Every structure is written in structure tokens, then in C-alpha cells.
Amino acid sequence: MADPVPIPGAPGPPRWVARVIVVSDGVADGSREDRGGPALQAALERAGATVEAVVTCPDGVEAVAETLLAQSAGFAGLLVTTGGTGFGPRDLTPEGTRRVIDREAPGLAEAMRLVSPLGRLSRGIAGTRGRALVVNVPGSPKGAVECLEAVVDVVPHALALRAGDRPHCGRRPRPVATRTVGVVRDRIAFVEWAHNRERTRLLAGQGASPDRR
Numbered sequence: 001m002a003d004p005v006p007i008p009g010a011p012g013p014p015r016w017v018a019r020v021i022v023v024s025d026g027v028a029d030g031s032r033e034d035r036g037g038p039a040l041q042a043a044l045e046r047a048g049a050t051v052e053a054v055v056t057c058p059d060g061v062e063a064v065a066e067t068l069l070a071q072s073a074g075f076a077g078l079l080v081t082t083g084g085t086g087f088g089p090r091d092l093t094p095e096g097t098r099r100v101i102d103r104e105a106p107g108l109a110e111a112m113r114l115v116s117p118l119g120r121l122s123r124g125i126a127g128t129r130g131r132a133l134v135v136n137v138p139g140s141p142k143g144a145v146e147c148l149e150a151v152v153d154v155v156p157h158a159l160a161l162r163a164g165d166r167p168h169c170g171r172r173p174r175p176v177a178t179r180t181v182g183v184v185r186d187r188i189a190f191v192e193w194a195h196n197r198e199r200t201r202l203l204a205g206q207g208a209s210p211d212r213r
Helices: 036-046 061-072 093-100 106-113 117-121 141-162 178-205
Strands: 016-023 049-057 078-082 126-129 132-137
Touching: 016 036, 016 061, 016 141, 036 049, 036 078, 036 141, 049 061, 061 078, 061 093, 061 132, 078 141, 093 126, 093 132, 106 117, 106 126, 106 132, 106 141, 117 141, 132 141
Parallel strands: 016 049, 016 078, 078 132
Antiparallel strands: 126 132
């Protein structure tokens, strides 16, 4: 389907703002190329955001907390951190984020973990700090973009609520990303298949047919 023709003089789609924080010792000291920041910036711009800044900070609780405090001061938008969400000894982005946020948003973190089987290894969290929304995504450019895309459709609505909009004013966020819904559906189908296969195996071992129960 072709994109609708814009009407002269009509307002464009609402814009929202975002900032990206690349958490990496290597990127911070210049020994590693930053690929996650540009990938997230491109994904955010595709989603309609204006990316105000891409900054870097080293790993560690204090460094992450201080950077989040600086970037969230007077900021009403999305703060995306990339890196430091795994199980490595220096993967401490969730701990630094938890020091800063006012309230957690577990639904966003859960949705991001559903995008792939490896999502189960992510310890990233999400939450609010003042009028800013903070989300942790992995350091892998592919994983970072996948996680962002799982929640970016509801971000403008969440930011509007943080700005004081009424939650039930007739506007609805777009449906949850089709990719996330598909993953959940596929996992449910797999569990049902595995259950039926095990049941058939047990009945066969007892010398009975499933149709003669």
C-alpha cells in the first residue's frame, strides 16, 4: 500500500526526542569502534524520534548512574543505554540504572526479553526518571535494535503520560510489535507440540493407542 499523500499545510506526525548512551569501557577509551550507537540512532529516527545526542561512558555502576543523571536532567524523552546488561563482571548497567530511576517499568523489559531466545540472558531494566523514560538494551547492535523495536511503538504514548496527558483520552498506542506477538505464539505452539508428543510416547510405552484411551 502506498504512503498517503501529505496534505499541504497539515501538521506532520508528532515528533519525540531520544538520547543514546553507549556503555562500554572499550568505546569510552577509544580502543573499540562504536557500532551500537549508530545502529540505535538509525532505528530511533525510523521510528520518528529526533536523536539529540549519542554519548559514551565506561562500564560500572557509578559511571552509568552519573551519566544517566546528567542526561536525564531537564530531559523529557527516551534514554536508551546499550551495553552492560549481561553476566560479565563489568556488566553493571542495570545496577547503575536502578540507582537513578524513580519507578521501574517491568512490562517494557519483559517485552524486550521476548524478542529472541538469547533475551533470557539480558538483565536490562526499564523505568522512569522525572519526565524521561530509560530503557537498557544489549550491547550487540542487532540485539539492541531488536529490543528497541519491541517497545518503541508505545514510547510516544508513555512520554505523553509522563508529560501529564490523561491516560484515557481516546488515543491508543499502536498494537504490540508483531514480531514479539509471533515469538510468544510460536513458543506456545512448541510447548503444546512437546506435550502431545510426550503423551503419545507414554501411551505407546504402556501398549495403548492414544485413540483407545
